[in-house]
Amino acid sequence: MIQQTSPEIGGMGHSVKRKEDRRFLLGKGNYVDDIHLPHMVYGQLVRSPFAHALIKSVNTEAAMRVPGVLAVITGEDLAKAGLAWMPTLFFDKQMVLATGKVLFQSQEVAFVVAETRFAAADAAELVEVDYEELPVLVDPHHALDADAPILRPDREEKSNHIFHWEVGDRAATAKAFEKAPVRTEVTAVFQRCHPAPLETCGCVADFNTATERLTVWLTSQAPHAHRTLFALVGGIPENNIRVISPDIGGGFGNKVPIYPGYVCAVVASLKLGRPVKWVETRSENLQSTGFARDYHMRAEIASESDGTVKALRVQTLADHGAFNAAAQPTKFPAGLFSICTGSYKFPNAFCEVDGVYTNKAPGGIAYRCSFRVTEASYLIERAMDVLAYQLNTDPAELRLKNFIRPDEFPYETPLGWSYDSGNYAAAMNKALEIAGYRELRKEQEEKRRRGELMGIGLSSFTEVVGAGPAHTFDIAGLKMFDSCEIRIHPTGKAIARLGTKSQGQGHETTFPQIIAQELGIPVSDITLEEGDTDTAPYGLGTYASRSTPVAGGATSVASRKIREKARKIAAHLLEVSEEDLEWEPGKFFVKGAPSKAKTIQEIAFAAYTNIPPGMEAGLEAVDYYDPPNLTFPFGTYICVVDIDKGTGEIKVRRFIAVDDCGNIINPMIVEGQIHGGLAEGLGIAFMQLISYDESGNVQGGNFMDYLLPTAVETPYWETDKTCTPSPHHPIGAKGVGESPNVGSPAAFVNAVVDALSHLGVRHIDMPIASWKVWQILKEKGVAA
Amino acid sequence: MIPASFEYLRPGSLNEAIAMLSEHGDEAKILSGGQSLIPMMKFRLSRPACLIDINRIPNLDYIKEEDGYLKIGGLTRETALEHSDLIRSRFPILHDTSFVIADVQVRNLATVGGNLAHGDPANDHPATMLALDAEIVATGPQGERIIPIKDFFVAIFTTALRPEEILTEIRIPMNGSRRGGAYLKVERKVGDYATAGVAVQVTLNDRGDVQRAGIGLTNVGPTPIKATGAEGALAGKQLTDEGIAEAARRASEEAQPSSDLRGPAEYKTALVQELTRRALYRAWERAKK
Numbered sequence A: 001m002i003q004q005t006s007p008e009i010g011g012m013g014h015s016v017k018r019k020e021d022r023r024f025l026l027g028k029g030n031y032v033d034d035i036h037l038p039h040m041v042y043g044q045l046v047r048s049p050f051a052h053a054l055i056k057s058v059n060t061e062a063a064m065r066v067p068g069v070l071a072v073i074t075g076e077d078l079a080k081a082g083l084a085w086m087p088t089l090f091f092d093k094q095m096v097l098a099t100g101k102v103l104f105q106s107q108e109v110a111f112v113v114a115e116t117r118f119a120a121a122d123a124a125e126l127v128e129v130d131y132e133e134l135p136v137l138v139d140p141h142h143a144l145d146a147d148a149p150i151l152r153p154d155r156e157e158k159s160n161h162i163f164h165w166e167v168g169d170r171a172a173t174a175k176a177f178e179k180a181p182v183r184t185e186v187t188a189v190f191q192r193c194h195p196a197p198l199e200t201c202g203c204v205a206d207f208n209t210a211t212e213r214l215t216v217w218l219t220s221q222a223p224h225a226h227r228t229l230f231a232l233v234g235g236i237p238e239n240n241i242r243v244i245s246p247d248i249g250g251g252f253g254n255k256v257p258i259y260p261g262y263v264c265a266v267v268a269s270l271k272l273g274r275p276v277k278w279v280e281t282r283s284e285n286l287q288s289t290g291f292a293r294d295y296h297m298r299a300e301i302a303s304e305s306d307g308t309v310k311a312l313r314v315q316t317l318a319d320h321g322a323f324n325a326a327a328q329p330t331k332f333p334a335g336l337f338s339i340c341t342g343s344y345k346f347p348n349a350f351c352e353v354d355g356v357y358t359n360k361a362p363g364g365i366a367y368r369c370s371f372r373v374t375e376a377s378y379l380i381e382r383a384m385d386v387l388a389y390q391l392n393t394d395p396a397e398l399r400l401k402n403f404i405r406p407d408e409f410p411y412e413t414p415l416g417w418s419y420d421s422g423n424y425a426a427a428m429n430k431a432l433e434i435a436g437y438r439e440l441r442k443e444q445e446e447k448r449r450r451g452e453l454m455g456i457g458l459s460s461f462t463e464v465v466g467a468g469p470a471h472t473f474d475i476a477g478l479k480m481f482d483s484c485e486i487r488i489h490p491t492g493k494a495i496a497r498l499g500t501k502s503q504g505q506g507h508e509t510t511f512p513q514i515i516a517q518e519l520g521i522p523v524s525d526i527t528l529e530e531g532d533t534d535t536a537p538y539g540l541g542t543y544a545s546r547s548t549p550v551a552g553g554a555t556s557v558a559s560r561k562i563r564e565k566a567r568k569i570a571a572h573l574l575e576v577s578e579e580d581l582e583w584e585p586g587k588f589f590v591k592g593a594p595s596k597a598k599t600i601q602e603i604a605f606a607a608y609t610n611i612p613p614g615m616e617a618g619l620e621a622v623d624y625y626d627p628p629n630l631t632f633p634f635g636t637y638i639c640v641v642d643i644d645k646g647t648g649e650i651k652v653r654r655f656i657a658v659d660d661c662g663n664i665i666n667p668m669i670v671e672g673q674i675h676g677g678l679a680e681g682l683g684i685a686f687m688q689l690i691s692y693d694e695s696g697n698v699q700g701g702n703f704m705d706y707l708l709p710t711a712v713e714t715p716y717w718e719t720d721k722t723c724t725p726s727p728h729h730p731i732g733a734k735g736v737g738e739s740p741n742v743g744s745p746a747a748f749v750n751a752v753v754d755a756l757s758h759l760g761v762r763h764i765d766m767p768i769a770s771w772k773v774w775q776i777l778k779e780k781g782v783a784a
Numbered sequence B: 001m002i003p004a005s006f007e008y009l010r011p012g013s014l015n016e017a018i019a020m021l022s023e024h025g026d027e028a029k030i031l032s033g034g035q036s037l038i039p040m041m042k043f044r045l046s047r048p049a050c051l052i053d054i055n056r057i058p059n060l061d062y063i064k065e066e067d068g069y070l071k072i073g074g075l076t077r078e079t080a081l082e083h084s085d086l087i088r089s090r091f092p093i094l095h096d097t098s099f100v101i102a103d104v105q106v107r108n109l110a111t112v113g114g115n116l117a118h119g120d121p122a123n124d125h126p127a128t129m130l131a132l133d134a135e136i137v138a139t140g141p142q143g144e145r146i147i148p149i150k151d152f153f154v155a156i157f158t159t160a161l162r163p164e165e166i167l168t169e170i171r172i173p174m175n176g177s178r179r180g181g182a183y184l185k186v187e188r189k190v191g192d193y194a195t196a197g198v199a200v201q202v203t204l205n206d207r208g209d210v211q212r213a214g215i216g217l218t219n220v221g222p223t224p225i226k227a228t229g230a231e232g233a234l235a236g237k238q239l240t241d242e243g244i245a246e247a248a249r250r251a252s253e254e255a256q257p258s259s260d261l262r263g264p265a266e267y268k269t270a271l272v273q274e275l276t277r278r279a280l281y282r283a284w285e286r287a288k289k
């Protein structure tokens, strides 16, 4: 158990108000677009109107004549510098500016730089590109057809196939299926959606011709890794690059990749010797930057007649668009999708994934999830419901029957994970109780008799977060540790710097709370800085719910290093031996004589003024934390919906979320994270889709059609928790930011399917728009 | 999102504005709330050479009862309808409508006049005004002229307004005491344009027969649609379940929706039927009060 500190100290478990909010509420945040430098100029990308076309010529003359235009950079210009292509974060390369041909609508073709944004926008329209349209490949299921156009002749392999990946025991799983009396399956698409952070992507690149240093203010979730990549790809010495992530307005995985606009801004600044700002519009963000999901999945479950599951088999087709721009650990082409056995005890499992190219925007990023965990969780939670219907069993009972039991942890899954801890039944029972599950089922029965439609959906997800242990996890070769450096000032105040980067998660509050917990320094006395590669220790950044599991571990360990030095100083000050000292948050005191004590503030002062002989001055520590394992948060979500038979409209009447993320640092922030993720999940389940027509024109490429739910659409979230600490994490925390996005889509969909299950409905693909429900009702002859 | 360059003019009076319009012809666009025009300019779908901002013209922002009409000034904001007691008590249909248009921020700027003048079949007020048999007052170099609303919507984004005319007032007849109306809209989320919307206004005579019925449809055709067949099915008769069902069926036949991201055409047709039915019951309720 975590020892409770006083409210003044504000350690773990206190709902300390977010320190960062004051500046945001006062409009004093400092985002990339707030950066204004002397002599700064503006970039604007010219984008392709076609999904697949040869570029016959690019004529920049008219654009260059617009007053204020300084340069128009084309793909051919970049090719001369060897920069027309750049590596993606996953063994592929991507065009910075197109040469030869374009591969998706809105692809980057030229970069206009001008004295003002207005001149740049006007000139971009005047760049004349002569295209010759090519056959377009939209449907990933046809990517491997013999007559499919080969999209990437630049690759050695003349095929649209990117990778095949499989895990588990194919033969044993097949055998289990042969023997099993019950087999069920579901085919489900996790549609292409987009993180759509409130702040779009952008940068200010400033190459100083005198110092030859490049400073880039960047919307980056991983500033250190980005610096290294800029150095490796751009050939600039790494000491001459400074990446600064200022305030970031939401990332959700969208700000992990490096985008062509960043590279163009850097190239333009090198060329012009002036700072270049490039900030994309909302449409550009939705149409060209990292999308998420687009997994076309099939799951089969084999079980006993009593519902005991015996085997899981999963086949998936992954649509990566024109380039495989997934940002994920190099050993995992399909991310951590193999978490697809979920919370259940499958003795056998096999999972295979094939990735293909299509004429769509590149990506496959982890939208608020640890690399494909959301897809996996959605699939298994859907499949369990389908099995329940087939067996005519209650979906809650089926889950309870198959949960991994608390005494079975650490639990080795058939697909290679070692779950750290869990108590799935406890979370589920709590959720069932809050929901009043039995009464809800009774109500549903009564309503069905009256012809009314009501559904109850469950999702008992298990997440995998906190990548990750150095032996298995790296991104582009960089091991996925993270770091914290703490300096205690003479007056007992402190500054901490981390390798992560908050995008709204509240790091400036939660990480000081960890330090407050470990050292007893009041949280208000601790400043936290992230995002400046010149000052912060190296780390891999914030995504995949890894900040608390990894950098949180570093923060805790660094604090403990300081506490050990503080003990030595206290012993010196109190003239006792170290063993005679006892710690309570904020002070060391002599065993048995609590009045003989030195506070951490007194000790800090002594570290600079009264240093024990032979000891180094100062009170600082740094830790690079390599987590021994990932952490596995879990929970049960229950959704209750009512359906309007006349219009097909779905009303989410209630949503109960019981989360278990281990020990909690700040309950208020955790709850806020859950609210936000559930709202996103609702958007995904009911509203969001980036689709393409047969010509490859993007649909849903702006906020008129890519819909973000508001307070009006979202229900009151009934949140609660259980607490099963991670046994291997220094403070027993697991990470929570992603759970609600990972766990909720299945709950929403399961609720709608449940409302229609008596009509024989087993699955509806997301987003479940009203018209889809109406079509089903009409088909079944029950539309009003 | 940067519009093409344009000239910006700000007249201080109606006459000055009309003079400017006459001078610039169809090169110019009137700017009122800007909530439709500016997005189109930012997407560069609209490139007026000149914007004539009418927001400083005095005395165009009012809601009043006069000469048997409800009169709404050309510059009246949506939000004013939402908060007007006169509208709330006498024209709940208009309150219904404003309330489902866009969101609060948009409604604070958007004008009822602009909502009509834009000629967008996706806008909500056209259907309401069709149901209410409103009249549009257009003011141009020759003075005022009255355009009945049924003649106002000519084609998509095209109205009967001439380039040198300004929509200065909307007039809604207030005859009959037992009146009731309702506007119902299905949207994908708050702030979205209608997947389909139906406006209904009925006036009952002393016997409780339908003296007149007005029905307007939103976003189910190239222009806002006045469902005259459905109106005809109701006129002169008692309101009954069968009559309402028949009118709803006819309204759905008058809709000409196309399939898009909001749903397939057959869904929208079905929505028109269902919403007409529901709106008629609500209007009936209100008329009986």
Ligand SMILES: Cc1cc2nc3c(=O)[nH]c(=O)nc-3n(C[C@H](O)[C@H](O)[C@H](O)COP(=O)(O)OP(=O)(O)OC[C@H]3O[C@@H](n4cnc5c(N)ncnc54)[C@H](O)[C@@H]3O)c2cc1C
Residues within 6 Å of the ligand: B029, B030, B031, B032, B033, B034, B035, B036, B037, B038, B039, B074, B075, B100, B101, B102, B103, B106, B109, B110, B111, B112, B113, B114, B115, B116, B117, B118, B122, B123, B124, B125, B161, B165, B166, B167, B168, B191, B192, B193, B194
């Ligand atoms: C996010 C968003 C969501 C929206 N959702 C909805 C919705 O759900 N339902 C809905 O009905 N509307 C919706 N709208 C549109 C909005 O409600 C306004 O009604 C609409 O923008 C027109 O009003 P305006 O005053 O802003 O006109 P403007 O944008 O200023 O003008 C629109 C057009 O009308 C012309 N015009 C304007 N005033 C006059 C006049 N007095 N005389 C002659 N011509 C004139 C202009 O020249 C221009 O062509 C939405 C807008 C936004 C931005």
